Amino acid sequence: MVDELDRVGQYDLGPISLNNFGEKYFFNLNRNSFDKVSAEALFDSKYGKDLFGEDTLNVIIGTDSGLLPQYLQRKSLPKGARYIFIEPEGVLQALKQNQLLDGLDEKILCIGLEQWPEAIKSFKISDYLYINAVRSYNAICAQDDHIGEYAELSWHITEVLSQLHWQISVELGSEAFIARQIVNLADNGRPAKLLEKAFIDKTVLLLAGGPSLDEVLPWLGLHRDEVVVFAVSRISRxxxxxxxxxxxxxxxxxxxxxxxxxxxxxxxxxxPIFVYSYHTVPTLVNQWHGLGLYLGPRLPWPSPLNVANIGSAGPTVTNTALSVAHHFGFKRIVLAGVDLCFTREGFTHASGSDEQLAGPRFNLTSLQVETNAGFMAPTSCDFAQAILSLSFQAKQLSDMGCRIINISGSAAKVDHIEYLPISEIEFGDGNVNVAEIVAERVNESAEYDKYHKKILDELGRAQFQIKGIARLAENARRINDEMYSADGIIENYKDKKRLDQIEKKFKREHRHYSKLVKSFGIRSFIKLTKPFNDEEWSAEEAKQLGNVFYDAYQEGASKLMRLLDESVERVQARQQEYAAVPNFDLVTAQYRKDRSFGRVRVWKASAAKVPGHVQTEFTEFEKRFVEIVHDKNTRHFAKAKSHGSLSSLRQRAGLLFKHKKVEELNDLLASLDKHQDQQAVEPYRQLIAGYSAELQHKPAQALDAYRHIVDGGEALVEQALIRIADIGIDNDDIHTANLALQCLSQLNPFYLPLYAEMQRLHGDVLVAIDAYNNYIGQFPQDTLVQIKLANLYTEQGIYDAAGMMLDYILAQKPGLEVAVAMKTALASAGF
Structure with a gap:
């Protein structure tokens, strides 16, 4: 008898609910979000002005039953703004069928994931990325994810957008890269090219931060003298x-x-020798106390100081280290910790890393890759791209005679990279004396005073050029302002000619520096192409176009000039470090400004007599440096912890259960043993254990796990009761199913129809009628349940009540075929 009942845990949006403000929404999608406050008031409070920026592309997971796009439409859309709403396919179709997405502006798209590539192309996402104007949000329904469909969608889009942001930054030669390059000028004394082919035909062990790093460190501790070691900086801890x-x-x-x-x-x-890109974060470069070698160009404009050098190959630090290994002459490159996938428990990095200390990562998509050992492992979009990049690079290096080996079976399988356990690799180079080889090529007592003087000369030339560009832009801005009449018509064509002459000066006299200025004003220059606005320029806008153009030059020149001025001060401070009688105040002020407190260690080793008050300041700096280096509560650690939130854990467990992934569920269960808060994860442990037992056809074991959650009475009670009810239904266990449904209907009115149906099936008709009426009182627009109640009244011979319910239905939906047929049948029977 119970098998006639629908399964409780099935995907269901619930009925269309109507709140006191006349707003319609799917109840199981939004539950009680709009009970006490209107959607408009809630959205105003939640988003404020965030969704109303001009020239912005907003990507939003979920539509809150269509209420969020309708809210935007009523507010009027900002100039140049676009909106892409992404829904699970089933939700999208239900919204369309119920006309909840009707009448939207063409600047608002509501799509499923399959339409994503087409949508971002039609809305020109690249243009928005160029000006750093792509924003992403989760709607309320996606944050709550009552239907278990939004989590993976949200995780996937977050990864995709992150990847797109990175690609665009690289394409632009991002302002941030050039800014770092100018900051690092004071310290970029030695190019990595000095060690070109210094290690011909030798073997190098390249260590990265993946989980398999743990496997090689014990071996390396015993064999350290037998191998040259490259390490990415993130594994220093x-x-x-x-x-x-x-x-x-x-x-x-x-x-x-x-x-x-x-x-x-x-x-x-x-x-150790620090090999770094010209745009590496300066606080690592300027506090390093050993030999440093920079990669790439020294200056962002043509100059004799841009000596031949090894490029800073990307996109990752591993790609860079591989490239450097080839340039240094190594013919065999052995990789460890280059995994590009996660452990089965969800760990992304080796022991001791922020990611490992934060606990397992739960917001993993279903993306997987094959490992060297032949099993499948979870990965991310950026890792998947890195695998392709590494494969391409490995092929190039292999074609040039390099042999690349990965020692980990749990690392992602990459074309053109061999898999070989470290025990089978012969490191036959003997004891390679790296220091001796380097000393033959690199003069560690380089004449920094000469280098700094040359850099100051270059900076002076650049300042002169940028000032000239700024003056030209200011003059052009004034001419452009005066050139137009009130109607936006050019009155004096001599002014137009003067502007043309200024433009020629930008291109001829300031050609390289003008290009550099544009890099700093790039976002304003891109706006000039008007990618976001389909309307024609008005006369006033045409007039403003020139102003925006010259303002962009001035903005770029101003940003660049600040960097150049600061770089001059920094180089002058470096000169004082080598002076016979240093200006200590100037140097320590620069250290404070750059937060390069650790640099005092470099100076103390060579500085002459240091005054007492400076010694005190040095001591303070060293203390600050130690505090900063030892501080574990960093922004990166906070970000790592966010990937292991308990809401993500619930969502991942639900996804694995839905896709019947028993092995992955058991891996997820094992990962909880390493979670920081064992008490908090206990109900999640029971839920996952229950899911796993169900999939292994062990209902008694599953029920035991779920009952532990219910007895705890806090987290995950609804999820546990759903599973208990379904197990009861599947096993024709009336008592278990009935009790679970009764509890569920008290927690959430969405379950009242199922509870009513259970009572009807085993004869408690009055309880069933009460449950149906209770539900209809809360969801008066759910015609299907009203039909079920009318049927129940008819079956029980309560014809007056059946007739009243049918009249109520037909008042809402005149001509509804099933209601009309039931009404006719009652009339034919004389009721």
């Missing part, structure tokens, strides 16, 4: 804990987060 120092340490990232994850490298001795 783990190397220090293992009492291992690399020969070379690498960094390429310009962001402050890179400092957070790499700062422990500053605790190495001065023996």
């Amino acid at each position: 783990q190397l220090l804990q293992a009492n291992i120092e690399p020969d070379f340490v690498f960094s390429v990232d310009p962001t402050e987060l890179s400092f957070d994850i790499s700062k422990e490298m500053l605790e190495f001795s001065n023996k």
